[in-house]
Amino acid sequence: MFQCPHCGKPAISALKKTILGPGVPVACQSCGKTIKxxxxxxxxxxxxxxxxxxxxxxxxxxxxxxxxxxxxLALMIALHLLWVPLVKEE
Ligand SMILES: [Zn+2]
Structure with missing residues (x-):
């Protein structure tokens, strides 16, 4: 699980983060606020x-x-999970 920038609790699973693209915000599982x-x-x-x-x-x-x-492809997925931080959707 990846931490939510709003509440610090688990926000999304690794699988969900893998398919998360920029410009497609998702809701945190814990607080429901939008992250991207x-x-x-x-x-x-x-x-x-x-x-x-x-x-x-x-x-x-x-x-x-x-x-x-x-x-x-494996490198893209691995670096996406390691390097791309979740940020607050303003
Ligand atoms: Zn949250």
């Missing part, structure tokens, strides 16, 4: 994974293309 993520933080966390997936397109081997794409 910001575009700059989201883009910064997405970039390494996107770069790996783009790099994968330059390989001839299917195994490498699919392997690197999977790594890129």
């Amino acid at each position: 993520i910001t575009y700059p933080a989201w883009m910064k966390a997405s970039l390494p994974g996107v770069l790996v997936m783009v790099a994968a397109l330059f390989f001839e081997s299917d195994l490498l293309v699919y392997g690197l794409s999977a790594v890129g």
Whole structure:
């Protein structure tokens, strides 16, 4: 669970945060106030994974293309969970 910036209690699950995009605020499970993520933080966390997936397109081997794409996707999800802070929706 990720902490709510309003009440400090668990706000959303990791799965829900994974699919949370900037500009799509959600309600905290504990207090019901609206929380969101910001575009700059989201883009910064997405970039390494996107770069790996783009790099994968330059390989001839299917195994490498699919392997690197999977790594890129995993990286995007992991960095999204680690780097993107939940902020208050004003
Ligand atoms: Zn809350």
